[in-house]
Amino acid sequence: MQLKEDLSKTDMVHLYRQMHLVRVFEEKCAEAYMLGKIRGFLHLYIGEEAIAVGVAAALQPQDYVVTHYRDHGHALARGLDPRRVMAELYGRATGLSHGKGGSMHLFDVNKNFMGGYAIVGGQLPIATGLALASQYLDEKRVVVAFFGDGALNEGEFHEAMNLASLWKLPVLFFLENNLYGMGTHIDRTYAGGRDVYKAGDHYRVPARHIDGMDVLAVRQATREALERIRHWEGPFLLEALTYRFRGHSMADPVEYRDKTEEARWHARDPIPTFRKYLTETAHISEEQLEQVDVEVEQEVEEAARFADESPEPGPSALWEDISAT
Amino acid sequence: MREAISQGLREALEQDPRVFIMGEDVGAYGGAYAVTKGFLTRYGPKRVRDAPIAESVIVGSGVGAAMGGLHPVVEIMTINFSLLAMDQIVNHAAKIRYMSGGQVQVPLIIRTVTGGGAGLAATHSQSLEGWYASVPGLKVVFPTTPYDALGLLRTCFKEKNPIIYCEHALLYGVRGQVPDDYYDVPIGQAEVKRPGEHVSLIAYGRAVHIALQAAQELASKGVQAEVVDLRSLRPLDTEALVASVKRTHRAVVIEEAWETGGFGAYIAYLLHRQAFDDLDGPVVHLGGADVPMPYARNLERQAIPDAARVVATVRENFGL
Ligand SMILES: Cc1ncc(C[n+]2csc(CCOP(=O)(O)OP(=O)(O)O)c2C)c(N)n1
Ligand SMILES: [Mg+2]
Numbered sequence: 289m290q291l292k293e294d295l296s297k298t299d300m301v302h303l304y305r306q307m308h309l310v311r312v313f314e315e316k317c318a319e320a321y322m323l324g325k326i327r328g329f330l331h332l333y334i335g336e337e338a339i340a341v342g343v344a345a346a347l348q349p350q351d352y353v354v355t356h357y358r359d360h361g362h363a364l365a366r367g368l369d370p371r372r373v374m375a376e377l378y379g380r381a382t383g384l385s386h387g388k389g390g391s392m393h394l395f396d397v398n399k400n401f402m403g404g405y406a407i408v409g410g411q412l413p414i415a416t417g418l419a420l421a422s423q424y425l426d427e428k429r430v431v432v433a434f435f436g437d438g439a440l441n442e443g444e445f446h447e448a449m450n451l452a453s454l455w456k457l458p459v460l461f462f463l464e465n466n467l468y469g470m471g472t473h474i475d476r477t478y479a480g481g482r483d484v485y486k487a488g489d490h491y492r493v494p495a496r497h498i499d500g501m502d503v504l505a506v507r508q509a510t511r512e513a514l515e516r517i518r519h520w521e522g523p524f525l526l527e528a529l530t531y532r533f534r535g536h537s538m539a540d541p542v543e544y545r546d547k548t549e550e551a552r553w554h555a556r557d558p559i560p561t562f563r564k565y566l567t568e569t570a571h572i573s574e575e576q577l578e579q580v581d582v583e584v585e586q587e588v589e590e591a592a593r594f595a596d597e598s599p600e601p602g603p604s605a606l607w608e609d610i611s612a613t
Numbered sequence: 614m615r616e617a618i619s620q621g622l623r624e625a626l627e628q629d630p631r632v633f634i635m636g637e638d639v640g641a642y643g644g645a646y647a648v649t650k651g652f653l654t655r656y657g658p659k660r661v662r663d664a665p666i667a668e669s670v671i672v673g674s675g676v677g678a679a680m681g682g683l684h685p686v687v688e689i690m691t692i693n694f695s696l697l698a699m700d701q702i703v704n705h706a707a708k709i710r711y712m713s714g715g716q717v718q719v720p721l722i723i724r725t726v727t728g729g730g731a732g733l734a735a736t737h738s739q740s741l742e743g744w745y746a747s748v749p750g751l752k753v754v755f756p757t758t759p760y761d762a763l764g765l766l767r768t769c770f771k772e773k774n775p776i777i778y779c780e781h782a783l784l785y786g787v788r789g790q791v792p793d794d795y796y797d798v799p800i801g802q803a804e805v806k807r808p809g810e811h812v813s814l815i816a817y818g819r820a821v822h823i824a825l826q827a828a829q830e831l832a833s834k835g836v837q838a839e840v841v842d843l844r845s846l847r848p849l850d851t852e853a854l855v856a857s858v859k860r861t862h863r864a865v866v867i868e869e870a871w872e873t874g875g876f877g878a879y880i881a882y883l884l885h886r887q888a889f890d891d892l893d894g895p896v897v898h899l900g901g902a903d904v905p906m907p908y909a910r911n912l913e914r915q916a917i918p919d920a921a922r923v924v925a926t927v928r929e930n931f932g933l
Pocket of ligand 1: 408464
């Protein structure tokens with residue numbers, strides 16, 4: 289990695305901090321899941337942190353974020369309160385959605401975080417509509433829509449790309465290509481070959497592919513894409529190549545992946561890689577980063593404690609928030 | 614009827630800049646059923662948006678636009694095609710408010726044409742509104758007169774929820790009085806369209822008109838049938854239905870949808886639960902035949918309840 293001149297040391301430490309926060313948070317979730325404190329499906333973002341953090345660093349507060357069910361990383365990177373995220377995962381009244389959405393459906397309108405969506409591809413038409421609202425109201429907000437390689441084959445992806453391009457809507461379609469949809473490798477699901485970003489060509493959506501393990505590359509590419517979108521040139525497609533280090537969900541023992549492939553990707557772990565860059569190239573001290581590590585670990589412990597001590601939603605919550613009155 | 618719906622849409626477009634219309638052929642073509650004829654020239658392409666034939670993104674972008682502060686009206690040409698948007702309607706529009714703990718509103722109107730009887734055969738003649746009416750988080754309305762069409766539509770625009778607004782292909786020509794002065798029709802209120810004391814004919818959509826015809830025939834035989842129009846399937850005005858049955862002690866629930874799993878079967882169940890002691894006999898459910906809709910005129914007629922069938926049902930079941 290080259291030294292990036294446009295980033296202050298503080299900014300860079302912040303990127304490290306956020307990635308580390310996601311990692312530690314996810315590890316805590318895994319622990320809580322084993323203890324039965326988190327139920328349902330739990331999809332961890334471990335290994336992919338550079339993407340959420342790199343993108344979030346390039347966004348403006350008014351921009352919208354929508355994502356899929358593997359959403360904790362995007363939520364934390366966007367600045368959602370880890371305590372309220374954790375409380376949501378614990379199914380507590382203090383959760384972002386009072387415990388009614390759970391891990392796969394995080395929302396925080398105050399951060400323009402417009403949802404995790406657990407139907408593969410389902411968030412893409414919605415992102416297109418948020419972008420339509422932004423264009424219609426002349427708000428200059430961009431919508432970032434994260435999705436996985438599995439969603440490429442859903443009709444909703446194609447419908448959304450087409451409409452966004454046709455109407456020049458400000459959407460950044462952000463493909464997190466971790467090579468697998470559950471246990472099935474992309475080579476066995478996608479006929480378009482490995483140059484997946486070219487999926488944009490057919491709809492005249494400009495596209496790029498980048499290294500999803502490099503937080504600075506993600507940030508930079510996102511900034512450039514957003515710049516283009518903000519000038520009302522319509523949507524953009526970014527494909528970041530990445531890898532999930534854990535199973536698809538906690539229920540997945542990952543028996544379908546080659547161990548040498550896994551080892552190759554683990555060697556590119558975005559967090560130690562960036563840490564090394566910070567100490568060796570950006571001359572940030574070990575002590576400073578250790579201090580960050582400690583703070584982050586405390587923050588996650590505090591989030592878990594907050595969730596644990598929070599009450600469950602009252603029985604009346606069952607019937608609340610279905611329809612607006 | 615067509616004019617009443619059109620008027621409701623025009624009013625909203627004129628009064629609220631956040632309202633826009635989007636769908637297949639709503640603009641240049643004027644709407645598949647001509648409801649939005651002339652809108653494109655009048656309101657321009659920002660407000661009246663011709664969309665690609667892509668139902669999922671039509672509804673889904675309507676959901677997103679609603680979340681982003683607009684009040685979209687999306688038109689799904691017919692309810693049969695809504696199946697391609699079912700993910701957006703059922704998994705997203707209906708759930709987002711709940712799953713976000715009330716943080717996000719989805720003020721979205723989905724207009725769609727439902728029902729059979731026009732010789733369009735099995736893929737184009739379905740009555741699927743009952744499916745949607747079973748989904749918490751959605752509202753489903755179905756006007757049967759111009760008065761209700763305009764009144765309900767006005768209320769839909771005051772709502773912050775996703776609403777399926779059903780139009781029956783064969784009811785666009787229905788005539789009726791619409792006052793010049795402002796009024797609206799609340800969602801969730803059934804209406805007695807014809808009072809009677811001997812039997813309640815409970816219906817929605819075109820079946821209301823069939824029930825009215827049947828009531829007229831029954832009247833000539835000395836049987837006074839009360840016709841109750843649901844107007845809203847969800848929320849359902851159970852109270853009004855129960856009240857009617859308490860007056861008449863007999864009920865037939867009529868709908869075009871398949872009998873199996875039909876919405877009418879649920880109404881029959883509710884009446885049994887809530888008005889059992891007032892009933893002289895079991896509530897009868899008269900739905901469409903459990904077949905894919907046939908094309909041939911005579912077969913199609915067989916598949917949809919008509920007035921003669923309603924009359925026969927009343928006579929056979931209640932000895933009236
Ligand atoms: C429409 C739909 N089909 C199937 C599923 C079950 N499912 C959940 S995640 C998933 C894999 C998706 O893979 P990808 O989009 O690559 O995302 P990743 O999990 O790799 O982040 C599947 C099949 C679903 N949630 N929605
Ligand atoms: Mg994947």
